[in-house]
Every structure is written in structure tokens, then in C-alpha cells.
Amino acid sequence: MNATADPVVQKEDSMWRQKAMINANYTALANAHEEDRKVVSTFVPGNLNELLMCFDFVRNLPETNALQAALRKQSGRLVLDAERNDHSEDVCTYVKADIGMMMQGIGPTGETMPTPDLLMLSYTGCFTFMKWFELVREHYGCETTMLHIPYQGDGVITQNMRDYVVKQLKEDVIPVLERISGIKFDIDRLREYLKESVKAEEDLVWVLESAKNKPSPIDAYFGGVYYIGPIFTAFRGTPEATDYYRTLRQEIAERVAAGKGPITPEGELDDERFRLVVEGPPNWTNFREFWKMFYDEGAVVVASTYTKVGGVYDFGFRHDPDNPLESLAEYCLGCYTNLNLPSRIDMLCKYLQDYEADGLLINSIKSCNSFSAGQLLILREVEERTGKPSAFIETDLVDPRYFSAANVKNRIESYLQMLTQKRARSAA
Amino acid sequence: MSITDIVDRCEALFEDLSFAAVREWKAAAPDRKAIGYMPIYVPLEIIHAAGMLPVGILGGGDHLEVIHGDAYYQSYICRIPRSTIELGLTGRLDYLDGMLFPSICDVIRNLSGMWQLLFEDKYVRYFDVPQNFTDAVGGNYYRHELEVLRDDLAGVAGREITDAALNNSIGVYNENRAAVRALYDYRAEKPWQALTSEVYLLLRAGMVLPVEEHTVLIGDYLDAVRAEDRPMRDNCRVVLTGAFCEQPPLGMIRSIEMAGCYVVDDDLMLVNRWLTEEVVGNGDPLSSLSAAFLHHSMETSAKYVPDRATKGRHLVDAVRTSQAEGVVFASPSFCDPALLDRPMLQHVLTGENIPYTAFKYAENSGQMQPIREQAGTFADSIKLWSA
């Protein structure tokens, strides 16, 4: 989720804090077993960070490892290593990069990847997760506990779904966590963590919505992935996270006051020419090059769906210390990729309106069917409902072979030149 | 009826992209209704108990020219959703009163939402199934989902679905499951008698025919092949796996046999083989269906395996019981569940010294040469080196 490895020209305090947090977590993971702490691997969408903290687990997030490896230009080789071991070229490259890392036993920062003591398979919004952890389980021979999150097929969360998830937590997940960690579950401890979560969530939402300003003080996609870093990973519910988001909010508030645009690796973007909404995950192998294509044209992303994969907070959901397990269930059920297509379309249309965007750009990711399957219909529907033109580009998460700079640039250029033409006409 | 009569009839049903058979069934009596479903499994009993016809929708095969379907899918997504959309957009499925999308992968899952948007007047449901297999947790959840489905379908059918009706339907489907099992057992025993290209067409017929008729048809076929002596070729025996959703073109199944492999077990068309044992037909029907799903259903890549030790055993058992000499992994390109599962299954086979080969296809694959090369080489190596 975060791009600390990128050589970003970034002066702000928040960035350094975040860097420190992320690296601290990798060190914690590397030393976990010496300091005999237990390690749990889990996924970003529907992660149960607060719950896992109740059992003193060190949290390892394979998706984050994969993208960190990509930002450090390691993923291409890792993917090939996995493919050489009978993994199909067709399947998710997060999985293959992760498998490549397991095979070499070294994480993206060069520190050893600890053998997890438990795999917390929060099965949320992505079928690949299930196979992914079956593969990890096969590799390490470690235990797995599955939390099955039903899909919002009809765009609603039913009582039956809630009960099912809570019941799994009570009868399957928590007992396993207790057994592996040797720590008794203390629901009050969970409440405390959730209180922290709420604070961070409030500030995160404020930051994301600051993009409604003109010019937008943030880039809600390329910049956004930095902002969601802590709360989507091992830090939701920690005081560090609360702290980070308070600082971040202050920094952004200053930018708003000063009428400044977003900070980018190429420097401040001071002439916002296009305001875009982006659907789909970023490409990590050419992250900076990709961002620069937007920067060069003065395009700012004012809202994105990807910054909702680890939780949709800007529609009012907050973790609830008074109903801990129920709100964890609610959280998991509400993650972006667990929404059905009509709900996703409603969300995008709302963003286009509320953030006064010029149009929608979809970055379609080869690896990620949970996002990609149906995006072309999303594109049509959103265009029809908002009357705003959209564009479609295809890249991949961490497989450099699927980032064709020339093609992507051509499409972005053509799209923005098209927007300019339309403006010129409506102006005339 | 002779084998050719039966097989020709099945092939005609299989190739008919206008689903005339279903249309005729509907036309035969006023307000008859039909419900479509995609792979892998939905409880057909509930549709049947509502007096409606379940129709298996398995894509457009290699005869359908996909034009609009491609407009909805990127090149790196499998073929079945785009041809299914094509079928829908070209009115070939307009006779369907509803469509069920089982929980199998992200692509089919998202297709359910697309269907809601594209066919607003039709009943559309994403049919989720538990990945937790304890009665108190997963079972409880699943039973509720079944109730919702029953009420929904009762609404579509415009009539109540009683427990008695459900138990009756369970009985009817128990017979069909028994017939299909008999067919598979016979093929495992004499694969040169019951060719897989025929067995497959016979099962495909079950996607559009009323279940009672289908059960009879299987019986007729078995009688017909038993009555005939067909040439036995010098082929090896293989289990075909990985083809549980998007179906291979008939040409591929024929090519595999042509290249020297007799398929003695497979995971094509799982829907009427999904429940592996008789479902209790005289208890609370939804609980019976739920229990059957939790405890007596097929293993497939779309299902979670809680116990590491049992991962892949179903495939080894299939090889042993069907006395196969090897396994052919044939999966659709871009099929995440099958392709992600494959390495794990292969490791299990290696552990058991069961040889295997693997390749990919699309429902409209045209060039069979690479398929023949691989299946053929596999058959060669088993034949040339067996004793």
C-alpha cells in the first residue's frame, strides 16, 4: 500500500514517520522468533489487525511485501522464479512474487522472511486469497485459520452474513488465535485498540476528502497509496497510526490554506489542469514513471477506489468499540472488492460529482480479476450516468512485462488531449 | 435407440445455441418458467420443486462468434463470461426467467453484478456457499441462504415450495445422480465402449433436458453401448481434471482420445455429480441439502480445504478407483482457481508417483496440434514404458 522505497522527494514529517513505521515492522518480523514473538500472515482487505494485536502477533502482509519488492525492482525475477516452478503465467503476480520471496526466504527490505506461525486467511473480496494461503500453507506447513466473508451479491449486508462472520470469529478464529499465541482473548483490550482505529479513520477520511478543494492538495491515487499505508496494514489501532494521521492531517491542512497542489516525486504540482477519478490498483513496477505521465500533463487524481480496498470509511463506517466483533464483521463485509458492481458504480459516480472530476480513468490490472472483471461495463455505466468521458488502460501489479510505457502514455495523452478539445469546444 | 441416435440427439442439443429444447419445454404448458445457472453447483432440487426447469449455461463453445462479449472483457480474462454475455445480449437466453451465479471465482462473481445491470427485468442471484464446513457455523449460514433462495424462487414461480415437493425433487435427483455414477463407473471399466466425447455430450444434454428425461436417456445409452462391441485401441487411461467451469471444445476431448488417451474420470460438468452420496429424502430438505454439501460434495479448486493433509487426496483417489495410469491437467486459460491449484495437486501426484501432463485451452480453441502433441507424448511415454 505504501511506497516508502520509492525515491520520493518528500519533505514532510508524515512521510518519514511512515517510513520508520514500515521498516520497524519489517525488523520486528525478522527478529520475531528470536524475541519469541509469534508471526501471523494476513491480507489487507478485511484484515483483523486489532484482533491480532490482542494476541501480540507480529503482522506480516504478503501483498505489501509483493508491492514493496516491485518498487525495489525485484518482482520481475521473483515472478519468473515462481513460473519456473509450475505457476502459470496467467495467474495473479502478487501470489507469484510472494512465492518467489518464500523460495529465497528474503523479504523486500533484504531482511529474512520469518516462517509464519499462523495464516489468518481473511477471505474477503478475492478468491485468489484462498489459493494463495493454501500455497503458503503448503510451503511452510503452518496452520491456517479461515474467516469466510460472504460477498455482497445484492449490495447489502444481511443479518445472516453478520452472524456467520461473528460466529466464525467466536467459534473458529479466536480459539485458534488463543491456542497459537497462548494468550487468552480479552475483549476490552480489543475495545481499546478499536478506539484508536476510529481516531485514525476520522483523520484519514478528512485527508481523502481534502481533494475536494481546488486545487487538490493531494493526489488521491499515487499519493493516496502512501496515506492508506499504515491503516491498511499492521498499524490500524496503534497509537503510532493515530499519531501519523493527525500529523498528516495538519500537513494537508497547511497545503489547503496555502492553496498548494499535491507533492509528487517530480516536485510540487502547481498547475492542476485535470481532475480525475481512478478505478483499479496502481502498477508498482513503474510506479514513478506512471505517476510522472500524470504529472507532466497536470493531471491530479482526486478520488480513487483503490484507497478503499482495506476499508471503505468515507461512507460513514467506523469501527465500533461498543460492538467489537460485530463491527469487525461489518468492516470485512464492507471492503471495496466485496461490493457488487452496481455499488461500485454508484461509488464512482458519486466521486465524479462530489470531487468535480473531469472524468474516470480505469487502470485495469491483469492480475486482479476481483477488480478487473466487469470494469469495461463500469466504464460504460459511469460514462452514461455522469456524461463524463473515461479512459481505459491496462497494466499489472508487479509483473514488469505487462507495463508497456508507450501504450499507457499514448492512451493517457490521447485521453487528456480529448478532454482539452472538449473544453475548448464548450468554452467556444 | 442406437448409440448414434442418442449421441446425435445430444450433440444437436449441445450445438443448439438458441436452446430450442428449453423454449419448446416452456411453450408446452402455460406459465412454465426456466432458471439458468452457471458452473459449478447450485441446488437444482429447489428449482425443480418449484416446477421450473433448471438450465445449465456453460458459455458459447467454439461455434459462437463473440462480438459484444469481448467489449466487456479484457484479453486476460477467461472466455466463458464473454461468451455467456454474448448469449445474453443476442437474446439467446431471453427465455430464462432468472439466473444463478454460484460462488466459484471473482470473474463469475462479478458477472452476477453485470447481469443485474444488463438484464434488470430478470431475477439474478449470486449464490454464495460456505467455505466453513461445520454444521453449526457454515451449515447454519448455508441453510439460511437456501431459505432465501427457496423464497425467491417461489416468488419467481408464483407458487409455494413445500418441504414435500423438495423431498420429492431430492428423490428425483438422487436417481439422476445414481444414473450418472453408473455411467462413469461403466466408462472407467470399459472406456473404449463409452467414449468420453459421447459421455460428455450425454451430460451436456442434462443441462437443457428435464432431469427425469435425462435419467432415462443415460439408461438408454448404457443399454445401447452394452449391446455393442466397440474396437479397443492401444490407449492409456487418464483422469482429466481442471475443466470444471469453462468447458473445452468437443474437438479437444476427441483430440485427447485420438492422441492415445482414454479418459476414465474427469471433472467436466460437476453439477449433477456434485453431491457424492444419496441426499436424505425424508427429513428437513434444506438441512439435508446443506448436510450433503458440507459433508458429501466433490472437491474442486473453488472449495477450501481446511485440513492440509487432505489437499489433493480426491485426485489420488480418483486415479486409484478408476485405475488410471496418469492425470491430464486441462484448464482454461486464465482460470485462477484451477491454475493456482495445479502446482499443489501436482506435488501430491508426484508424491504418489502418478505421472501427469498439463495444458491450457479456451472453449473456442481452434488449433489442436499443441494439445495432441502433449497428450500424445504423454500417452506415448506411458505406452512405450509400461512393462
Next chain:
Amino acid sequence: MTVTAGIDIGTGAVKVVIFDCDGEQNRWLAKRVDRLRRRDPMVLAESCYQALLKQLGLGRDEVAYVATTGEGENISFRTGHFYSMTTHARGAIHLNLGVRAVLDVGALHGRAISIDERGKVLSYKMTSQCASGSGQFLENIARYLGVAIDEIGKLSLQANDPEKVSGICAVLAETDVINMVSRGITTPNILRGIHVSMAGRLARLLKAVKVPAGETVLVTGGLALDDGLIGAMHDEIADRKVDVAIESNPDSIYAGAIGAALWGAFRHEKLIHLGQLAEAS
């Protein structure tokens, strides 16, 4: 004596060999290769086979088993057909008893096959269905660059700074190459670049079939005699620290046909024992 013929129909050429197989003794009687040059492969196979029989003064009835391989399944006069990997494996063993893997590189395919000492296929891996980095692609580029097929290897070896070809699609890759020329990249460096990316794919295939360390790999098929490719293979293998020896053989192009002829003989014996099966599949 048991005379058998092996006919290998590839995408670039038809190869025919005739053997005299007596138990352990396999005597090579004659061989012939005809480039297809867009002629009908079936017709060409027939004439090529006839020519060899004539040369040996043999009648058709004196050949115990005519085995086809490659795209030869529907040759009318075949006794039986064996599939390419089976035959290349056997042919490789015949050409070099020591090999434990075969790298079959043709106009449109690349296959790595690991085999045991008897020529049994243990595992294999093929290049995907996209033709970039195929032999065909290399030939097109050579033609564009004004390089004769038999010069490719020689030139490629003169490269000092190979330029990698990126394109996923062969047609787009051609444009890449045109871009290279426009950027003044020399012909040897372009050809070598293509060899390197081909070698890269092939080396990955080799690693994937897990050839035991220290073993020898025989390159067969149409490109077996392209020194540039072989050279690039050596480098790749070294770079990837794969401990195998890459070898070629002047008769590598016949590997498939040889294997077919020898398996034909084997099958012939077996059929005589089994008796009952008229046609070997």
C-alpha cells in the same frame, strides 16, 4: 534385417531417415531434409521418402514400419505416429548417449524435455502460444536486415553490445527492431539481442524441467545449427548458474525422424508379440 523409416514434418522442413534396426544394432541407412518453401508438406514427404527408397534400391514393402512424427499424423502411408517429444528424446539419445535433456527449437516452437538414459520423457515445458522470439520471427528479421539464414549465427557472434527485444507480440517486436535500426544499433547486436531473448526463454524452460546438475542438453530442431543461438544459450546458462552443458550435433535436425524410426522398430517388435493390434496409435 528390420528396415524402418522415420518421417518428421516440421513447420520449416520435412526430414526423412531410414534405419536398419537389428536388436541393439541400429544402422543409419539414409537421410534427407527438404525445406518446405511453402510446398505441401504431405506431397513433399512422399517425394522425399520415395527419393530415399530409390537411393537405397528398396521397395516400399521392404520397410517394416513407417513412423511419422511432427505434423505427420495424417500421412496416408504411415504405419504409426509418435509425438514430437517422444521422438526427439529417442533421437537425442541415439545421437549422443550421454544427454539427459533435449531443447527442441523449431520455427514456431521451443520445448525443453528432460529424459532418462533410455530416452523416456520425464518432463517437458513448451514456449507459450505467442510467436515472439520464435525461429520464424528470427527469420523475418534476418530477411529485413538483409542477412542470409546461414549467416545469422556468424554475425550474431560478432555482437559487442546486444540490444534486447522487448515486445510481447512478434509483430510489435518487429517494430522494435526497426526502431533499433533507426537508432543505429548494428545488425550483429540486433541479431544477438534476439538470440539472447530466445535463449532467455529457452533457459527458463530448461530450468523448469529441472535438468540434474552436470548433465548434457542436446539442442535439436531447425535452429540447432545456429551458432549464435547456441552461443547465447551458453551465456544464459552461465548467467543463470545452471550447471548443464549445451551441445548441438550436425544431425540434430534429424532427431525427430531418427526417434520415429527407432520407436517404429521397437513398436514393430512389440506388435509382433502382441499380434492383435493392427494399427499402432
Next chain:
Amino acid sequence: MDCYIGIDLGSTTTKAVVLDTNDEVLGRGITNSRSNYDIAAQIAKQEALIDTRFNLFRRSLIDVESLRGRQDAFLDLLERSFRLEQYLEQLADLRDTCEGNVTEQRFGERSDALREVLRALFGRLFADAPAMFAPGVDRKSDFFRDIAGSRYQAVGEEVATAADLEFDAVLNVYDRSIIDVENRISNESESAKLKRALDRAFTEATDLAASEEAIRAPVTGVLDIALDETYTVGTGYGRARLPFSKEHIRSEILCHGLGAHRMYPNTATVLDIGGQDTKAIQVDADGIVENFQMNDRCAAGCGRYLGYIADEMNVGLHELGPIAMEATRPVRINSTCTVFAGAELRDRLALGEKRENILAGLHRAIILRAMSTLSRSGGVSDEFTFTGGVAKNQAAVDALKALVRENYGEITININPESIYTGALGAATFAVRAGEA
């Protein structure tokens, strides 16, 4: 006079269009794209300017009494003479380059034989030249690479076999030399060449001797007009490599959209099938792009596909359509991978399918892909304009018409004989706008 120039640098051909201040087309030029993009662009531009001159000639000759009713004949004569001059110049270059490329260390003892063959070969090529540019002779292509190439192959094979030297060597010398030749630009000015063409014309048209002066005057007058390149805009897939600054470059999507609108103002949907990309563009009433889709990463189903098929079958590209149209029952072809097209073709032939039926299937297959791209871009609405090289192929056009009717009903389909210049026309139009701004 002011000239606004648009250049479309495509993957197979480079096109240029010259407009005057009133958006009137003055001239069009085309050449095959080559490794040196800069030269490709220059030559296309030069050709367009030559075309411009001929237009000006036409205007200038209108009221020359002695040419009443014979202007066209004369201009045709002048043009043929000019093309011949061009051809002879490049042929000489090719001859010298070829001879230079025959070296001992490459061809060993065959070298002398080879030189002999070349001498004979070029002797005949020069002798044949005038006939190739005689009245009413149709040339399959106007690109030197193609004309010279086909003659070289035809004559070369004879001469080589006569001299009992394998043809591959002879062909190889050509392959080796042609790149250099086509990447060299003539150091002689075009107007000088035009003057010589003029002389040649009069030596041929003896009947005009009397009125020579009356004709020469206006023509040379035109030759003295300076054609100023007031503003140039580049587009096409190779645009990034053009030596132009950002404001002189437009996306090919916008240019094709605008170009199609210029040709057919009611255009709503544009389909362009080029050498290696397929574009589907929706434009509004002003020719502004509303939506677009294009293939990338894979050139399946693009123009180049037909090129491969033609090679595979040893027929000219232009012959494919006619053959396909003899089909009685087209074969269904599912793969459109360009490079595997050959394999697919052989596969089908092996299965006993008729060649014309397979070809019909192949044509339908690429159009089917285009239909998907169209559908993805928002479908086909009235009017529909089809551009690009493939628009010249009648079998493809028929398949397209049928499928459009099946899927979108009765729709006006525009195919302009000059459709290959659509992108360049759009670019030139942008040039005029930019120049005025």
C-alpha cells in the same frame, strides 16, 4: 505560398497532406516507413509537395490554348516522366550499392559469378524501366522498394538460374542493399528532376513541339513558386520519434477522428485498421473524439496479419481479397495471431479445406476482432467511416458490411479511396488551426 502540412508516421507507410490557408487539399504524398523515420517523414512530405506542384501545374495550364482538352494527357505524361526519372536515379543507387555489397569475404569464389549476374540483371532492369512507366501501365505499388524489388526477384531468378547460381545469394544482395538505398535521400532538388522530366516529356510528345514555349512558361512559373512549410503537425505511432516539438505533435486518435470528419462530416464512428493497430473512434458533430479503443501489446487481427498470409501463400497482398471472395463456404477461424496465421493456414489446408474458404474465414476473423474493438469503444452509429490499408481489401470490407448490418442495422458506411490519408489530413487540419492561432 503558405503550406500547412500533416504527417502521419505509421508502422508500414508514412503519409503527408498539404493544405492551404482555406483548408483546401493541395497535395498528398505517401512512402513506405523505414528504419530512418526522419527520412520517411521527409520523403512523404516531399511527395506531397510534388503532388502540390502538379496541382498547381494543372491550374496554370488551364488557359493554355494549344493544350485545350489535352492537359490531362500532358500532365500524365509529365508525371510518368518524372516517376521514371525518380526510378532511374534510385535504380542507379541500388546497382552501385549492390555491387559494393558483393565482397569476397562474404561470397568467396562465387563473387565474380555474382557480379556477372548483377550486371546482366541491372542491365535488364534499366532497359525495362521506360516500359514500366509507359501510358496505362498499372504498377502494383509506387514504392521503390516494391517496384524494384519485384522486378529484381523476377528477373533475378531467371538470370541466376541461367548462370546456374543459387538465387538466395542474389536475393540476399538485394535485401542487404535496399535498406541503405531507401534510407538515402536524393541530393538533387525535386524541381531539377521536374525540369528534366519536362525535357523528357517534350522529347516524347513531339506533337507539342510547336507550343513548347507556351507550355513551358507557366510550368516553370509554378516551379519558381516557393512552397513555405508554414506549420507542420506530426502524428502516428512513430510520432514520438519525429524531430518535432510537443506542440507540433497530436495523438493519432485525434487526427484520425478529425480526418474522418473532414472527409465525411456526418461521421459518428471511425474504424481504422492499420498495419499493426486497430482503432475504433467515436466522434461528435465537430469531429471531436468522444471515445476510443485500440489494441495494444498484440497485433492480432491487424493489417500485417494479411501480409503474413499473403507471404505464406505466395500471392500479392492485393490478390487476397479477390481469392477470398470466391469462397463458397467460409471456414471458421478462431485464432488471429499474426505469426501463427501461417500454421493455422497449413493446418486447415492439411484438413483438406479449400484455400478460398480458409481465406474468407481469415478475413472474417480479423473483422470480428475489429467488431469487438468497435463494440468496446461504444458500438457503431451512423455514419460509419472505415479507413486504413485494410479498407482497400474488398473481402474485408464485405465482411465488415455484413457484420455491421447484423449487429447495428442499416448504417451508411463511408470508404474513401484516399482513406489512407485520414490521419495526415487530420494532422494538417490541426496545423492550419495552430498556424492561425
